[in-house]
Amino acid sequence: MTVPEASVPEAASIPETDAWVRLHPLTPLLRGGRFLLVALAIVGQRGLRDASLEVFLAALGVGVPLALSVGWLLWRAMRYRLTDTELQVESGVLTKRSRRVPLARLQSVDVVRPLFARFLGLAELRLEVVGGSGGAEAPLSYLGEQEAHQLRVRLLDLAAGRSAGDSSAPAELEQEQVLVVVPLGPLIWSTLLGAPLVVGVGLVVVLVIAAVVDLTLVGGVLLGAVPLLIGVGSFAVRRMLTEYGFTVAESGDGLRLRHGLLETRSSTIPAGRVQTVRITEPLLWRPFGWARVEVDVAGYSTGGGEEQASTGALLPVAPREFAHRLVARVLGGVPPPVGDRPPRAARWRAPLSHRRLAIGLDAAHLVSTHGVLTTTTEVVPLAKVQSLRLTQGPLQRRLGLTSLHVDTAGRRLPGTVAPHRGDAEAAQLLADSTTRARAARAASAP
Amino acid sequence: MTEQPEAEVAWRRPDRALLRLRRQLTVALLTLPGILGAVVLGVLSGPVAGLAAVAAVAVLTWLMLGAVTRRWAAWGYLEREDDLLVRRGVLLRRTSVVPYGRMQFVDVTAGPLQRRLGLATVTLHTAAAATDASVPGLLATEAARLRDRLAALGEARQAGV
Numbered sequence: 001m002t003v004p005e006a007s008v009p010e011a012a013s014i015p016e017t018d019a020w021v022r023l024h025p026l027t028p029l030l031r032g033g034r035f036l037l038v039a040l041a042i043v044g045q046r047g048l049r050d051a052s053l054e055v056f057l058a059a060l061g062v063g064v065p066l067a068l069s070v071g072w073l074l075w076r077a078m079r080y081r082l083t084d085t086e087l088q089v090e091s092g093v094l095t096k097r098s099r100r101v102p103l104a105r106l107q108s109v110d111v112v113r114p115l116f117a118r119f120l121g122l123a124e125l126r127l128e129v130v131g132g133s134g135g136a137e138a139p140l141s142y143l144g145e146q147e148a149h150q151l152r153v154r155l156l157d158l159a160a161g162r163s164a165g166d167s168s169a170p171a172e173l174e175q176e177q178v179l180v181v182v183p184l185g186p187l188i189w190s191t192l193l194g195a196p197l198v199v200g201v202g203l204v205v206v207l208v209i210a211a212v213v214d215l216t217l218v219g220g221v222l223l224g225a226v227p228l229l230i231g232v233g234s235f236a237v238r239r240m241l242t243e244y245g246f247t248v249a250e251s252g253d254g255l256r257l258r259h260g261l262l263e264t265r266s267s268t269i270p271a272g273r274v275q276t277v278r279i280t281e282p283l284l285w286r287p288f289g290w291a292r293v294e295v296d297v298a299g300y301s302t303g304g305g306e307e308q309a310s311t312g313a314l315l316p317v318a319p320r321e322f323a324h325r326l327v328a329r330v331l332g333g334v335p336p337p338v339g340d341r342p343p344r345a346a347r348w349r350a351p352l353s354h355r356r357l358a359i360g361l362d363a364a365h366l367v368s369t370h371g372v373l374t375t376t377t378e379v380v381p382l383a384k385v386q387s388l389r390l391t392q393g394p395l396q397r398r399l400g401l402t403s404l405h406v407d408t409a410g411r412r413l414p415g416t417v418a419p420h421r422g423d424a425e426a427a428q429l430l431a432d433s434t435t436r437a438r439a440a441r442a443a444s445a446p
Numbered sequence: 447m448t449e450q451p452e453a454e455v456a457w458r459r460p461d462r463a464l465l466r467l468r469r470q471l472t473v474a475l476l477t478l479p480g481i482l483g484a485v486v487l488g489v490l491s492g493p494v495a496g497l498a499a500v501a502a503v504a505v506l507t508w509l510m511l512g513a514v515t516r517r518w519a520a521w522g523y524l525e526r527e528d529d530l531l532v533r534r535g536v537l538l539r540r541t542s543v544v545p546y547g548r549m550q551f552v553d554v555t556a557g558p559l560q561r562r563l564g565l566a567t568v569t570l571h572t573a574a575a576a577t578d579a580s581v582p583g584l585l586a587t588e589a590a591r592l593r594d595r596l597a598a599l600g601e602a603r604q605a606g607v
Contacts, residue, residue, distance in 0.1 A: 387572050389577075
């Protein structure tokens, strides 16, 4: 949250930021299209059952104009305006709604282009702000593609305390440096080397056993496995579609991510907004030395299936050295290596994972590694710490162990835990990280 | 778990009235129905069974009263210069540190039972959902004092998320 100290109001930028603007005029077509699909699903089903083309056509004849006019009314009622400190959105036909989004609370801006919108050259702008409860705070759908990108640059500029007129949008767009484009091969393999492989192998084993015992069982097993296969398959396909062509680029306003095959999404994570970073290395990836990086900013939406197309990945798959370099970049500093191991007593409390437990603490970060099959490493910037907790269960007390929890404002990744440290060490850790978090907070404050 | 030695003296506890309330609740919900059950059992299947049941209820009550007391004694809070410490729990021990600057809002709640005794629970909320810092059984004046002090300190040290 920076104070715009050096922003000299320029005459040229004032009309640009002060006028009310409507969404793209093709919006009713897309919005209405969605409404129409629902209507068709209801009426069309009856038409098909009665096998009468007339009913179907009649439904179409009523439905299309109705959908379009509803869409048009909604479009006419919605407009937005950008001032120097906030984005104002007004919408609603029957119930009027007026929203003010303070730009100081802006966490990230996504430009999403669903498949149909792409055909029309449209895009949707989603803002994430602190305290936004479920779903994007103010989705602007739909804008022209160019307009969406320009608006995003302006929003991020204003949020960072720069004057709107300082940078011309097209120049800013070109100023990015691509760090990595994830190739298709590793993306596909990394997705398959997980639940799909386990389920596949498991199914083959069960089938072989079934075939040996009684051949007639095979059909039943196959039939029973169908829901499981559909579940795993749709997960894998969804992930590949979402993370296809994953590109990470660095620009003046933060890290930019672009990904997606059918629906493309392009998000910007402004510098210094990351609450928690998670690096995961599943067991089956280890021969390849791959890692996955996920980040969370405050207020990123969690609920609402359709809204949550993003998987939260900063990098779906990459060699671990590269992953660690990217983590250092997004955090603006190299996190310390994990080296501090818990006392030997921890193996009684965590027999499967105690070998992996380790933490690292420096002036700016707390890093913790844990996990049984998947090695998970979480990094918390101490400046983002909301609260710290020590917990000790009955068994831990016998063994003289205490766990330290570090909470951040992330929704999907709400901080980390340093499990099963020695009692005295945990108390010292709590004291140390509390003091360092205070110092880091003071240092990052404007 | 070891607390910082210099802090040991200043820990504050919920009011004794909360302990009395919890004890009374234990007696009302466990002992009285237990005795009633034991009497019915005694009438139905003879005095031996009845006396055994009374003894069982007595032991159980004694254990529960001990647990309630330890649970009450484990609650504590400490206002430090930059943060609030809250500790609680006997079986599962928890200590939370919440920097004043991270506070989003403070809740003061009181259920019907607490309200009758003039008690209230103060809960601190931060932007993290996992933050778990609440102190029950504070006298209304102390709850109001704590709430105002926390709110003032939070205002003074507010940091950006």
